[in-house]
Amino acid sequence: MSTYTPPPSGSRIIIVGAGAFGLSTAYALSLKKKYQISVFDRYQVPVPDAASTDISKVVRMDYGLATQNMQLMIEGLPLWEQWNKERAAQGKTPVFHKTGAVFFSKNGQYSDYGIQSMQSIREAGYGHVIEELTPQAIMERFPHFKLAVENGYDTAYFNKEAGWCDSSEAIKHVYEKCVNNGIQFILGANTGCFEKLYRQENKVLGIQTKDQKIHRADRVIIATGPWTASLIDLGDKLTATGQIVIHFKPPASSIFSTFKNQPVWSADPGFYGFPTTTDGKLKVALHSLGYYNLREIDGKSVPRTQVTHQDDTIPLKALKEFREFLAKFFPQTTSMDVYYSRVCWYSDSQDSNFLVTPHPGLENIIIASGDSGHGMKFLPVVGLKIAQIVEGIESDYSRAWGWREVNSDSAAFDAMRACKSADMKPLQLEDTNNEDTKMCTAQDLKAAVPRL
Numbered sequence: 001m002s003t004y005t006p007p008p009s010g011s012r013i014i015i016v017g018a019g020a021f022g023l024s025t026a027y028a029l030s031l032k033k034k035y036q037i038s039v040f041d042r043y044q045v046p047v048p049d050a051a052s053t054d055i056s057k058v059v060r061m062d063y064g065l066a067t068q069n070m071q072l073m074i075e076g077l078p079l080w081e082q083w084n085k086e087r088a089a090q091g092k093t094p095v096f097h098k099t100g101a102v103f104f105s106k107n108g109q110y111s112d113y114g115i116q117s118m119q120s121i122r123e124a125g126y127g128h129v130i131e132e133l134t135p136q137a138i139m140e141r142f143p144h145f146k147l148a149v150e151n152g153y154d155t156a157y158f159n160k161e162a163g164w165c166d167s168s169e170a171i172k173h174v175y176e177k178c179v180n181n182g183i184q185f186i187l188g189a190n191t192g193c194f195e196k197l198y199r200q201e202n203k204v205l206g207i208q209t210k211d212q213k214i215h216r217a218d219r220v221i222i223a224t225g226p227w228t229a230s231l232i233d234l235g236d237k238l239t240a241t242g243q244i245v246i247h248f249k250p251p252a253s254s255i256f257s258t259f260k261n262q263p264v265w266s267a268d269p270g271f272y273g274f275p276t277t278t279d280g281k282l283k284v285a286l287h288s289l290g291y292y293n294l295r296e297i298d299g300k301s302v303p304r305t306q307v308t309h310q311d312d313t314i315p316l317k318a319l320k321e322f323r324e325f326l327a328k329f330f331p332q333t334t335s336m337d338v339y340y341s342r343v344c345w346y347s348d349s350q351d352s353n354f355l356v357t358p359h360p361g362l363e364n365i366i367i368a369s370g371d372s373g374h375g376m377k378f379l380p381v382v383g384l385k386i387a388q389i390v391e392g393i394e395s396d397y398s399r400a401w402g403w404r405e406v407n408s409d410s411a412a413f414d415a416m417r418a419c420k421s422a423d424m425k426p427l428q429l430e431d432t433n434n435e436d437t438k439m440c441t442a443q444d445l446k447a448a449v450p451r452l
């Protein structure tokens with residue numbers, strides 16, 4: 001077991017990965033004005049197939065009993081507002097949209113997630129942000145949910161502090177802040193692509209990139225998101241799982257295009273969605289067990305994205321699940337084609353807590369990953385906590401995100417997620433023995449019923 005020593009002033013720090021975790025950490029460390037920081041990535045920022053690159057991600061403090069995440073969000077919200085102010089001063093659009101969020105349960109009864117989230121928020125002194133809604137109130141305030149209410153999604157509360165972030169724009173924003181603070185970026189499929197650690201025995205001395213160059217560093221931070229488990233030996237601590245996103249383009253006359261006051265929403269089991277964007281996209285996604293893409297050499301799951309597999313869509317099984325859920329929740333979408341679909345990748349830890357820790361078997365290296373599908377909302381704040389861990393400062397975060405043994409009871413800890421059982425395993429994408437895991441064709445993505 002190697003011991004970790006914080007980097008002395010003047011240290012060269014390499015961060016691999018320019019997604020949410022890497023950039024947020026780079027920026028936080030740059031505020032110290034005492035390190036030489038370089039960030040490496042395979043592509044220019046925003047990286048096309050990074051989990052962080054997207055049109056929207058949910059920003060919520062509603063975390064069931066996971067109060068540490070709730071507190072981190074409460075700390076992060078004013079920073080999102082601050083970024084909006086910075087952008088307004090630059091004449092740019094906001095990155096955080098405080099639309100509020102409606103958390104739905106079914107048949108007159110709140111889910112455990114709903115009950116626990118409201119309780120945790122009230123006990124933290126934030127009860128004023130929550131409003132419990134009657135079925136009538138849901139339909140009056142948000143008429144696009146009328147059919148959902150009639151089909152049983154009749155129990156809901158509204159959190160007015162929640163909303164969504166324009167994740168690609170937010171990534172660009174923090175990237176610019178990093179550049180302005182003097183951070184060096186080495187981006188490119190060869191020059192920026194991490195191939196392996198440069199080390200002497202268990203002492204990490206830097207990294208080697210795909211162009212075979214050695215880059216020396218005093219500390220290396222691996223923030224490679226869902227690729228992490230396939231790049232560094234972490235045993236079974238992290239696994240890449242593919243998760244499903246679809247977009248519709250509702251017609252201009254549809255309630256989704258005309259009704260302006262749309263909040264973010266979530267509904268059991270694990271489905272969630274966003275207001276229609278100004279360019280007419282209606283996004284729905286599923287926070288669930290997901291899919292594997294296991295490589296032959298060691299059985300590790302590796303992200304398979306539309307950068308390397310341009311024609312990839314989503315597995316047939318996922319499409320069926322979405323259509324089945326939406327037939328009740330948003331029946332209007334039954335007559336709409338799925339206009340865009342994507343498998344986007346989580347770096348899943350065993351308990352849904354992040355993994356931000358020195359590597360127990362290697363010196364001078366910190367892993368900053370394990371986002372478990374809920375890291376983007378923390379973009380302005382997570383780097384501040386990671387930077388503390390890099391500097392060897394203990395906190396509740398260093399303890400929760402440390403190298404740990406997880407018992408199966410604590411798995412699926414983000415209660416909004418659909419997979420409640422630690423025994424369930426994701427299916428392999430494109431499994432030749434399972435038709436359901438094949439990618440949908442353009443025909444499959446067409447409307448489930450003919451247009452009216």
Ligand SMILES: Cc1cc2nc3c(=O)[nH]c(=O)nc-3n(C[C@H](O)[C@H](O)[C@H](O)COP(=O)(O)OP(=O)(O)OC[C@H]3O[C@@H](n4cnc5c(N)ncnc54)[C@H](O)[C@@H]3O)c2cc1C
Pocket residue numbers: 016017018019020021022040041042043047049050051052053056057058059192193194195223224225226227231243244245285344345346347368369370371372373374375376377378
């Ligand atoms: C479908 C989906 C929906 C989500 N919804 C939400 C949500 O609503 N709210 C929320 O808070 N979070 C959400 N998340 C989670 C959020 O997107 C992630 O927590 C966050 O983006 C993780 O950031 P990251 O930096 O760890 O990973 P990434 O953003 O994936 O960044 C990793 C970076 O590492 C780089 N990299 C990989 N390999 C190498 C290499 N060999 N060399 C150099 N660089 C490399 C990649 O190019 C990439 O840029 C969602 C995720 C997905 C997939």
